[in-house]
Amino acid sequence: MNILLIGGGGREHALTWKLAQSPRVKKLYCAPGNPGIAAIAECVDIDVTDNEALGKFALEHSIGLTVVGPELPLTNGLVDHFAGLGLKVFGPSQKAAQLEGSKAFAKEIMHKYNIPTAASAAFTNADSAIAYIKKQGAPIVVKADGLAAGKGVVVAMTVKEAVDAVNMMMCDKAFGQAGSLVVIEEYLEGEEASLLAFTDGFIVAPMVAAQDHKRIFDNDQGPNTGGMGTYAPAPVVTSEIRDQVRREVLQPVVDAMRQEGIIYKGCLYAGLMITAKGPKVIEFNARFGDPETQVVLPLLDSDLVDIMEACVDGRLADANIVWKQQAAVCVVLAAGGYPGSYNKGDVISGIGQAEAQGVMVFHAGTGTKNGQLVTNGGRVLGVTAVAQDIKTAVDKVYQAVPKIEFAGRQYRTDIAHRAFNRK
Structure with missing residues (x-):
């Protein structure tokens, strides 16, 4: 079949590389792609937010499966647009992608359905947010509600840092509209890990746990980045913890979304803190992580096209998912x-x-x-x-x-x- 991949970063290069290994692929396209992807797929110069142009291309080129890489097309409703055209697409709908697109929405779901996460409060007013911070004390975490390219989170070790973060997001509009609502959370102690999963909206199939390195410098020093490196499997996520996360986080959130009338299909990414009291969710992402994908997919021993199609068709239980012991x-x-x-x-x-x-x-x-x-x-x-x-x-x-x-x-x-x- 012909496959179209949306995006042009490192995650998309890793996805293209893995998809290209499937004997079922006739022709691979990527919009917009990059020079590395161009070696294995035909790159098409279409903006990832142009739903109309992407849909037109998919119809004209008989695309059998579209895979969405980045978060922006998901929150922009690309999956809904393609589904409306009768096209198969791997990724969550616009409503489902709110799990990443709105930190406040994700928190509401977690609190409502008792999914383990940090205590939090959401604010649309800077003065109220600052008053809450002063009452709670530090360390404390300040998050812009919307998408901020992985940089909308400040882990503040002092009250001043937290107040500055609120002012930066809400008053200075450092992240535009994404910071007009902020979520303020308790600071969690522990070790971070990422556990991604395939889901068809009913069952979840966790991948290999990874651990990202967010800070720019060695020894976790300096400002946060989109991720400076990663490795898998992360030993902090033992087989017992992985199973616990599947039972207490991944499966419950997919079930919760269904209770809310939303079928979540695609890749579900749980950013976790492994605390003394067990794993807690820091955030959800509605797509493959970057750079986690670059270590998780090389460890997948199965056909990615088969798995993705099973997610789209609601038959993930029948999929053959095997991981390398490497x-x-x-x-x-x-x-x-x-x-x-x-x-x-x-x-x-x-x-x-x-x-x-x-x-x-x-x-x-x-x-x-x-x-x-x-x-x-x-x-x-x-x-x-x-x-x-x-x-x-x-x-x-x-x-x-x-x-x-x-x-x-x-x-x-x-x-x-x-x-x-x-x-």
Whole structure:
């Protein structure tokens, strides 16, 4: 069949790479794609928010399955538009995608259906939010309600930091409309992990647990980013905890959405804090994580097309989902200055030499200029190594990473450090 993938980042490169392995794929298209994706799919210059143009393309090119990568097309109703055209599409509807699109909506669902999460309150007025912060004290967490490209969360260690965060979001409009409502949460102690799952709206099939590294510098220092690297499986999520999350978080939220009249199909991402009192939800995402996808999909031993089609058709129970008994580590190479302002258009070299070490290089923020590969985003590339265990995968990835060069290149040297520092 012909498949259309929506998006153009590292997650989408990993998805394209995995989809291309299916013998069922006749032709792969990606809108808009990137130079790395262009090596395995035909890239089409259509904006991810242009539902009409994407739908027209899918009909004209006999697309049998569309896979939505980023969150924006989901909250923009792309899935509903495609369904209305009679097209098969993997991803949640606009209403279902509210789980990611609105932190306040997700909190309401969790509190209503007793899904373990931090205590919280939502505010549309900055003064009320600040009064609540002063009453609660710090540490405390301030979140913009809407989409803010993974940067709308401030973990404030002092009351002043929290007040500044509210002012930044609500008064300075740092995230536009996304910050007109803020959610203020209790600070959770523990270790973070991500558990993604396939779902057809009735049952859930958890993937391999991963752990992201949000801060820009080693030892989790510096400002938050969209993610500087990840690894899987994350040892903090034991098989018992994984099963507990399936029973107490993933299955209940899919059931809760159905109770609310919303069938949630696609990928459900639970961002978790593993606390002394058990796993609690920090946030839900309505799609594959980035960079989690770059380590989870290389460990999938089954046909991704079959699984996605089973989710769309409501027959996930029949799907064959097998995971490799291996480990994967991804290190993100970012532009100098990221997550602040950064340069674009710097020439990238050494990808071939890195790949010769047996790693996969996923393009995230790349472009072409005068026939050369150049930087075109904050997170530029993700280098993924697969091996029999985490330590071997770490050694393998860090042999390859230095071979890739561009001006100002920065990356963390301690991805997966928590796997080795466990008590």
